[in-house]
Each structure stands twice: as C-alpha cells, then as structure tokens.
Amino acid sequence: MSHQSPNLHDLFVFSAQTGLHLLVVKQPNKMASWMVSTNIKIVLPFLFIALLLTMSIIHADRLESFNQGKPILIRNGLVVDEFNEHPNTDVLIVDGRILQVGQNLPMMQDVYIIDATGHIVIPGAIDPHCHISMPFMSTVTADDWQSASLAGLAGGTLTIFDFILPIDHSLTAGVEQWKKRVQEQGTLIDYSFHVAVTGIFGPKNPHPRNQTLCTLCEMYQITEDEGITSFKFFLAYKNALMIRDDDFLLGLQQCSQLGALALVHAENGDAVDKGIHDALAENCFAPKCHLRSRPSILEAEATNRAAILAQFADAALYVVHVQSKAAVEAISRVRHTYKRVVGEAVVSGFTLDERWLDTDDFDEASKYVMSPPFHLLDVDGVAIKEALAGEDSLQTIGTDHATFTKRQKRCVNELLNDCSQDKPQSFNRIPNGVNGIEERVAMTYDKLVHTKMISLSQFVRLISTNSAKLFGIYPQKGSLATGSDADVVIFDPNRKWTIDQAKQNIHPEVSNVFHGMHVQGKVLTSISRGEVLYENESFAPGVARLKSMTSSQKALFSRGKFIGREPFSSELYRDLARFKNNGEVYVDENGLLHIGKRIKHDEL
C-alpha cells in the first residue's frame, strides 16, 4: 500500500467527489460573532426568559424518584469496588455523583438515608451488548428503550451499550436513526453505542446506489464527532450483515488508526450458510437443526481468524458473545503473542444448555435459538466460567439481549415466510436472540460468586468495571470513586428467588429463557446518577406511573444520558499515545484515511 501524503488539492478533490468534507476547518463561533454584531442588551433578556421557560418545562417533566433530588447516604453496607471489599461502610451521594465512601460518615440535614446492613453496595452494572428495537431477520427486536430500561433498573444494569446497524451500508445514516429512536422512545438509564460496519465502500469500491459513500471516512467522522469509538464486524449472517474478509481487514486498520475498538461476531458465515443448506436439504427444519448448522468449530475458526487479522492490523479486538470452549482457547492462544484481543462472555453461555433445544415443543425450543449457539453447560459453560475467573481471555459479561415474542419466534412474517401459526417457520428463519438484561447480575452472582469461583471485586469488574475500561467510560462509570457518576446498586446476597416470566419487566410476550430458575442473590435497589429509581424491589412513583402512559408521554420523562467516548480511551490501547494530529490527513488508494502520524510511547 503506498502511503504518499497528497497535497491539499487532492484532498479537496477527494472530499468534493465523496461529498464528505473531512478537512476539519474550525468554524468560527457563529453564535459569538452574532452576539457581538447584534445589540447584546436587546437580546439578553429574551435569552434569559427562554432559558427560564426551558428549565420550567424540564422541571415539570422530571421523573419522581424516591429521594426527590435529595443527597443520599447509604449506610453500613459491604461496599465492594473493583479493588476491595469495605465492610460497614457508607456511601454519600450529592448532585448525582459519589462524594465520599467511608466509615461512619457524618449525618447531613435533609439527606435520604438507605440502610444497607447485610447487603452489598456495588457500582451500577454495565451491559456491553444489547439490541434494542433493532431491525433483524425480517422483524424487530421486541424490547424498546422503555422496557429495556425498566429491566435494567430491576436487574441492576444502569448503562447499556446498544448496536447501531447501517442503513443501506451508511454508518452515519444508522447513527442518526438510532439517536432519533432513543429520543422518540425515551430511556431511563444511560447508554452508549457501537456501530456495525457491513462493508467498506469508497473510491475503490463504490456503493451501487450511493457513489459518494465512504465507509472509512464515516468511521473517522463518527469517532471524532459522535463520541462513538467502537465498531462491530459480523463474520456471520451471509447476505445480510456479514462483511467480507478484505473489508474486515480495512476496517481493522482504520480502527487502529482512529484509536477505536473493533468488535467481532465470530462465526464462519460461508460455512454456516452451507450448514444451513445441508440441514434443510436433509429435511431438518426444527429449532435443534440450528445447532448442527453452526458447530463450535466454525466459531473457533472465525475467532482465530479475526484475532490474527487484528494482530496483523495492530488493532484492538473485542470478541463478542464467546460461546464455546474452542473459541475461548482460540483467544487464549493468540493472547500468548498479542494481548490486544479479549473476549466477552454472555450470561446465556454459562447458564443454558444446547440439549434444551432437543424437544418437539417448538415454542420451548425456539426461545433458545441464538447465534453463536450456547453449547454444553458441563463443557463449554465450565470453560467460560473458568476463563471469566481467570479474567484474561474473557474479561466481561454481557447479555446480547435480543428479544422476540413467542409469535415472532413462530413466524416473523406470514406474508414473507413460508409459515403460519400452525406451521412454524424452519430453524433458519427463527429470529436469533435471547433475553438477559434483567437477570445478568443475579445470575452471575449465583453461578460465579455463590459457587466461590470469583471474589466480590471480580464480580464488580466482570459486570461493570472491565466494560467501563475497555470501552473508555471509566471512571465515570464502573467505579465508586469520588466524582464518579452515582450509579449504585444494593444487592442482597442471601436472598433466594425464582425467575418468573409473569413478573418480568421486559416485553411481557417474550418467553424468558431463565424462567423457573432458582437464584441466590437479588438486586434490591438501583440508583442512577443520584436518583433512587428502584428501591426494595419497587419502582419509584414516577417510574411506576410510566407503565400506564402512551409511548410519546413516556418519552417526555426520558432521563438517560448518552455517554460519549474519546478515541484511544480503551484500556486495550493504553500503551499507545493518541496520534499526533498535526493536520496531516491523507487518503490512500484504498480510500483508507490516514490522520497525522501515530506515535508509540517508546518514540516519544
């Protein structure tokens, strides 16, 4: 690849051709010059009135929390952070942030007190992997931002990462649509985004309907301007989301240049496609045929390929939803020589068993259809738990929350598909995905802490801190340090309960894959940025009232914030300095954008 620096003229030609004006010429502050050129004395009173009006509208729509804006003192809990356990300790929260953690903190006037005696106090959990209202497999995932955030509050998850899909391969069009959707639906908890890249279009590979599309330029734009610094590549879902290997490599190189984290869905999509055709040809249509069409060797192959390509491109790679022992081993092997590759477990991978798909009850079997499939609890489940305990190959626990109602699992679209309610669709049409936002924290406690496989601080790291660090939102999230967002969860380690679909906060018609499971440990209270929205297993009055509102009314009470990120903020890039943006920007013959010269620490 020849990397000559083009002159300014070339760049303008390029940006004029693509319609993207990437040379960021700082715009003069239009507002400031307008203020100066206008009689400031006339304008200011109007601005002041407008500000007061806006504030009163915002206030009128504020969600009523238990503490009603008061500071919070959590007393006498076992406070657990990412480093240590602190018995009989208090946490003081003021103005939405952690102010102090210590023993016998002095009482303040007009403070909301929560007694945490006998309970564990931890940072709000972060789910790095969710699909909310996402169009997928001819349908849309059932949970919207409202039901997902209620489930988050009840389950102790106070920040979620959602996946943006491109619209006709345009990443920025996807970003706009996803932002609009959150606004329209309204969320109660904080969030951030990853953006999926499904193909690399640009001067060398023009998009058939959009000749100006420049995917690598969009990646640059999104990283710099949108506060989104992670891109997902699907190596599966052929003829839909799957990216070709050569494009994947370009995407990895761009991530490396931009200081963005590459995420990968690792399954060999071509081989899976063959597996599906072979199964159908042998009249294998039932949900269990999903398993034979995509065995774990195909997950391991793609995991290995992705990790090696990341090493070649010097990119940081995060393998999502690692579901098999073979894939864990693939990550671990590459990590001997290249540490910038880590994996994510999902709660289904160590709590569900593939043998449960082997039933003639379609509704029961189809609820477990997801990709990659989970496998044998006593083999793959154990390997995943051991890798989580080692916190090396696998460093986070997500959910891959992608839910569908029983009806969607039976037949996504009677017009489009060869199915009806009496004749369910074949396995390859069943929308892939399971639930988990509401259950992840308690299930992790039950399967890993209660069984003494991990310590309480590891629990905090796996469900919260490690995601915050890997995705660059630490210590704002994932921490109980002074100044961190006051996302705090109070957890009862002794509480025994049974997961009941009838009581779930996610979409009521989603068949819960954890229904009927007995669990030790339960989330009691969730505090999001200093607001007690769930306490002693009940929603705050404002939240409870939302349930009877229309969608547009609910949206007015949206309070969740987008958490923006900086390039090179990931823990995986710790050893690299931010590239020196000296204005040198050029595009090579592949349309790959080069920004300045990245300097390694040892060269500084």
Ligand code: URP
């Ligand atoms: O089955 C799954 N995992 N559904 C959601 C989409 C994805 O692959 O992450």
Ligand code: ZN
């Ligand atoms: Zn995936």
Ligand code: ZN
């Ligand atoms: Zn997913």
